[in-house]
Amino acid sequence: MATSFTTSARLVAEREVRSFVRMKGTWVGLAVILVVLFASAVLPRVLSDDPDEVAAVGAAASRVLDGTGLDVREVGSVAAAERLVRDDKVEAAVVPGDPPSGVRVIALDDPPTDIVAALATAPPVDLLERSSVTSNERQLVIQVFAFMFLLFAAGGAAIAQSTVIEKQTRIVEILVSTIPIRALLTGKIVGHAVLTLAQVAVIAVAAPIALTVGGHRDLLSVVAPALGWFVPFMCLGFVLLASIWAVAGSLVSRQEDLGSSTGLVMLLILGPYFAVVFFAEDPTAMSVLSYVPFSAAVAMPVRLFAGEAHLWEPLVALGLLGGTLVLIVLLASRLYAGSLMQTGARVKLRNAWARQSASPSAQVRT
Amino acid sequence: MLKVSTISRSFGDRRVVDGVSFDVRPGRMTGFLGANGSGKTTTMRIILGVLEPHGGSVTWRGAPVTQSVRQRFGYMPEERGLYPKMKVAEQVTWLGQLHGLSHEKASANTALLLAQLELDDRAGDRLEALSLGNQQRVQVAAALVHDPDLLILDEPFSGLDPLAIDTVLGVLRERATAGVPVLFSSHQLAVVERLCDDLVIISEGVIKASGGREELRAQHGSARFELVVDSDAGWLRDHPGVRVVDLDGPRAVFDLVNGGRADQQVLAAALDRGGVRRFGPLLPTLDEIFKEVV
Numbered sequence: 001m002a003t004s005f006t007t008s009a010r011l012v013a014e015r016e017v018r019s020f021v022r023m024k025g026t027w028v029g030l031a032v033i034l035v036v037l038f039a040s041a042v043l044p045r046v047l048s049d050d051p052d053e054v055a056a057v058g059a060a061a062s063r064v065l066d067g068t069g070l071d072v073r074e075v076g077s078v079a080a081a082e083r084l085v086r087d088d089k090v091e092a093a094v095v096p097g098d099p100p101s102g103v104r105v106i107a108l109d110d111p112p113t114d115i116v117a118a119l120a121t122a123p124p125v126d127l128l129e130r131s132s133v134t135s136n137e138r139q140l141v142i143q144v145f146a147f148m149f150l151l152f153a154a155g156g157a158a159i160a161q162s163t164v165i166e167k168q169t170r171i172v173e174i175l176v177s178t179i180p181i182r183a184l185l186t187g188k189i190v191g192h193a194v195l196t197l198a199q200v201a202v203i204a205v206a207a208p209i210a211l212t213v214g215g216h217r218d219l220l221s222v223v224a225p226a227l228g229w230f231v232p233f234m235c236l237g238f239v240l241l242a243s244i245w246a247v248a249g250s251l252v253s254r255q256e257d258l259g260s261s262t263g264l265v266m267l268l269i270l271g272p273y274f275a276v277v278f279f280a281e282d283p284t285a286m287s288v289l290s291y292v293p294f295s296a297a298v299a300m301p302v303r304l305f306a307g308e309a310h311l312w313e314p315l316v317a318l319g320l321l322g323g324t325l326v327l328i329v330l331l332a333s334r335l336y337a338g339s340l341m342q343t344g345a346r347v348k349l350r351n352a353w354a355r356q357s358a359s360p361s362a363q364v365r366t
Numbered sequence: 367m368l369k370v371s372t373i374s375r376s377f378g379d380r381r382v383v384d385g386v387s388f389d390v391r392p393g394r395m396t397g398f399l400g401a402n403g404s405g406k407t408t409t410m411r412i413i414l415g416v417l418e419p420h421g422g423s424v425t426w427r428g429a430p431v432t433q434s435v436r437q438r439f440g441y442m443p444e445e446r447g448l449y450p451k452m453k454v455a456e457q458v459t460w461l462g463q464l465h466g467l468s469h470e471k472a473s474a475n476t477a478l479l480l481a482q483l484e485l486d487d488r489a490g491d492r493l494e495a496l497s498l499g500n501q502q503r504v505q506v507a508a509a510l511v512h513d514p515d516l517l518i519l520d521e522p523f524s525g526l527d528p529l530a531i532d533t534v535l536g537v538l539r540e541r542a543t544a545g546v547p548v549l550f551s552s553h554q555l556a557v558v559e560r561l562c563d564d565l566v567i568i569s570e571g572v573i574k575a576s577g578g579r580e581e582l583r584a585q586h587g588s589a590r591f592e593l594v595v596d597s598d599a600g601w602l603r604d605h606p607g608v609r610v611v612d613l614d615g616p617r618a619v620f621d622l623v624n625g626g627r628a629d630q631q632v633l634a635a636a637l638d639r640g641g642v643r644r645f646g647p648l649l650p651t652l653d654e655i656f657k658e659v660v
Contacts, residue, residue, distance in 0.1 A: 165449070177415055
C-alpha cells in the first residue's frame with residue numbers, strides 16, 4: 001500500500017520532532033530562556049528588596065518624608081546625618097534648608113533621583129486625549145512580542161540545519177525516490193511548527209508564574225489582551241520564514257556553508273525586528289510595518305493593543321500575510337526541489353529555479 | 367519486468383546518457399557494468415525518478431513508473447547516506463514506514479533483516495557509531511526493508527570485505543530467487559562475473575552490449591579452443607586449418623582459421639597421439655568482453 005502525501009508528511013514531521021527532542025541543545029536552549037525569564041522577573045525584586053533608607057533631621061524633613069514610603073531614620077544633627085551617608089548606612093539625608101521646601105538633600109556621590117522624585121510635589125495633570133495605554137506599556141509589549149518572534153523565527157534555522165544534513169549525508173536521494181519532495185518540505189515545516197508552538201506553550205505557562213513570583217502581576221494584565229492577535233500572526237509568520245529557511249538549507253551541500261545562504265534569512269528576521277523597535281513611536285511607520293508580511297506579526301498586535309488600529313486592519317494584514325505565505329511556499333517548494341539534488345558548490349537561485357537542468361559546475365555526479 | 371527505453375540525459379552541453387535501453391528481468395541479477403563516469407548512476411537515478419530524463423521512458427510491468435510504483439522499489443544510492451544520529455533499527459523501520467509499511471510490519475522486517483545481515487547486536491546504536499562496512503550493511507537493510515518489487519543497487523559491494531560481500535550477496539540472491547528483478551552496478555568485473563545472470567555494459571552513455579552472461583560470452587567468443595594432452599602438443603603447429611596462439615608443453619591454445627571447422631579433426635588427431643585431458647572452446651572472460659566492446 002502506498003503512503004499518501006499526508007502520511008509521508010506526518011512521518012517526516014514525527015522524525016523531525018523526535019530527533020529535535022533528543023538533541024541536548026534543544027533542552028539547553030529552552031532552559032536558558034526559562035532561566036532568563038525568571039531571572040529578569042525575580043532578580044530586580046530580590047536586589048532592591050528594601051525601600052531606600054533616608055536620614056531625617058528636623059521637623060520639616062520629617063514632614064516632607066511623611067507618606068513617601070521611604071524608610072526614615074530620625075537623627076539629631078546634620079553632622080550625624082552626614083556620617084550616616086558617608087558610612088553608606090543610608091541612601092541620603094534630608095536636613096533643614098531654605099524655603100520654599102525648607103529642606104536640603106545630602107548624598108554621597110550621585111544625586112539620589114528616586115528620593116528627590118519622592119519628595120517632589122508634582123502638580124496634577126489633566127490629559128485632554130487620554131490613551132488607554134501608556135508609552136511604557138506599549139514599549140514593553142513591543143519588546144516582548146518582538147523578542148518572542150525573533151526567538152522563534154530564528155528557531156526556524158533548525159529546518160535549514162536538518163535540510164542540509166539530509167543533503168550532506170545523501171539520504172535525500174532515498175527520500176526523494178520514495179516520497180514527493182513537497183511532502184518532505186511540508187513535514188519539515190509542520191514538525192518544526194509543532195516544536196515551536198510547544199516551546200511557546202511552555203513559555204506561556206512559565207511567564208505568568210515568573211511574573212507573579214516577581215510581583216509583576218500588573219504587567220501580565222497589560223500583555224495578555226494583545227496575545228490573542230499575536231498567536232495567529234505568529235503562526236503564519238513562522239511558516240513563511242520556515243519555508244525560506246528550508247530553501248536556504250537546500251542551497252548548500254555542507255553544514256559549514258550554511259552561513260553563506262542563511263544571511264539573507266537572518267536579515268528578513270532582524271530587519272523587521274529592528275524596524276518595529278526603532279519606529280515604535282512613529283504611527284505612520286508602524287501602520288506600514290503592520291501590513292508588511294515580515295513585520296506584521298509584531299507591529300499589528302502592538303497597534304491593536306494600543307487601540308490604534310480598526311478591527312478590519314488585522315484581518316487585511318492577515319490576508320496579506322496569508323497570500324504572501326502561499327506565494328512564498330509555492331516559490332520555496334520549487335526552489336527546494338530544484339536545489340535538493342544538486343551537490344557541490346552553492347546552488348545559485350537561478351539554477352534551483354531551472355529545476356534539474358543542473359549546470360556542469362553544480363551537477364549531480366554521473 | 368523493468369523496461370528502460372531510449373532514455374537520454376544531458377548536463378549542460380554534455381550528454382551523459384544517450385539512448386539507453388535495456389530490460390531487467392524478474393528473478394535475475396542484472397549486472398550494470400561501466401567505467402567511472404560512464405552513465406551508470408545517472409541511469410539509475412532516472413529509473414528512481416531522482417532525475418528527469420530528457421528523452422525516453424521507463425516502464426514497470428508495462429506501465430509508466432509513477433510515485434506510488436516507485437515507492438515499492440528498493441534503492442541503494444552510490445553515495446551512501448542515512449541519518450548519522452538516528453539509531454539503526456529505528457532508522458530502518460522509519461524508512462520502511464515511509465515506503466508504506468505499517469509500523470509493526472516495518473519493525474518486524476527490520477529485525478529479520480538486521481539478523482540476516484548479522485547486525486542485530488547493533489540495532490540500538492546510532493548509525494555513526496558503526497564501522498563503514500557495517501553502515502553499508504544498514505544501507506542494504508534500508509533498501510530491502512519494505513520487501514521491494516524491484517531492487518536498484520548502485521555499487522552495492524564497494525567498500526565491503528569478502529565476508530561481508532558473501533553476506534550481502536546471500537540476502538540479494540534470496541530476493542532474486544523469490545522473483546525480484548535486481549539491477550546492480552559495479553566497476554569491479556570479477557565481482558560481477560561471479561554474481562550476475564544478465565549483463566548490461568555501458569560506455570560513455572551508450573549501451574555497448576546487453577543480454578544473458580553466457581549468451582554474451584558465446585557471442586563475443588572467437589573461434590578459440592584449448593587443448594591439453596598427455597605429451598607435448600607441439601605437433602599442432604603443423605596441423606592444417608589452425609593457428610596456434612599459445613603453446614606450453616602439453617597445453618595449446620589455438621584459433622580456427624578462415625572460419626573453418628578443424629576443431630574435430632584436431633581432437634581426432636590428438637586422440638590418435640595419446641590421451642586428451644581437456645578440449646573445448648575458450649569463452650572470453652567479462653574482462654575481455656568489456657575491453658572488446660568499450
